[in-house]
Amino acid sequence: AQKITQTQPGMFVQEKEAVTLDCTYDTSDPSYGLFWYKQPSSGEMIFLIYQGSYDQQNATEGRYSLNFQKARKSANLVISASQLGDSAMYFCAMRGTHNAGGTSYGKLTFGQGTILTVHP
């Protein structure tokens, strides 16, 4: 079974500063994918960034980067230069891969989420 843990129910950051949202995971799959999604108050789930378990480099997408530490089973999201529009719920999620098979493939297992508030 896969499990995602987000230990920060809420985080506050000043506009233009960087913030790190924590995510740890547990899985027995030999390969897997890690995702971060943003969910504003309007409700849509917006894909931010992806990290494959065999990727050598940490993923980056604009102001988003993923600090992937495989040995520690952590996949923290770093948002640089925070903007007011970054205020939202952020979810870390995991998915098993094709080769893993079984029930972990396909479905995303989500954490409980972290509410980020950006102050002006």
Added chain:
Amino acid sequence: EAGVVQSPRYKIIEKKQPVAFWCNPISGHNTLYWYRQNLGQGPELLIRYENEEAVDDSQLPKDRFSAERLKGVDSTLKIQPAELGDSAVYLCASSRYDGTDTQYFGPGTRLTVL
């Protein structure tokens, strides 16, 4: 490209009534997912389709929930009869085989059962 489309966006019904949700995935995405998101929690998978085939419906409460994806494109999720505990946001997502299989979500349907 157009995103995942869902309708309705909001639905309020009384318990024991039926309700249906519709989803149109991103063009070219062969995999379609239905998730349920309870307040303050992450989404949980209800069912996953590969084209027309439901390949994972282990979390779908089959006594009252049903789903179909007849032509491998649009999908409908139905609840009959609805219960108070079914109040949640129902999210549809789609993906294609591209190495990451990233799931893209629709805006969701917020269901309130009174």
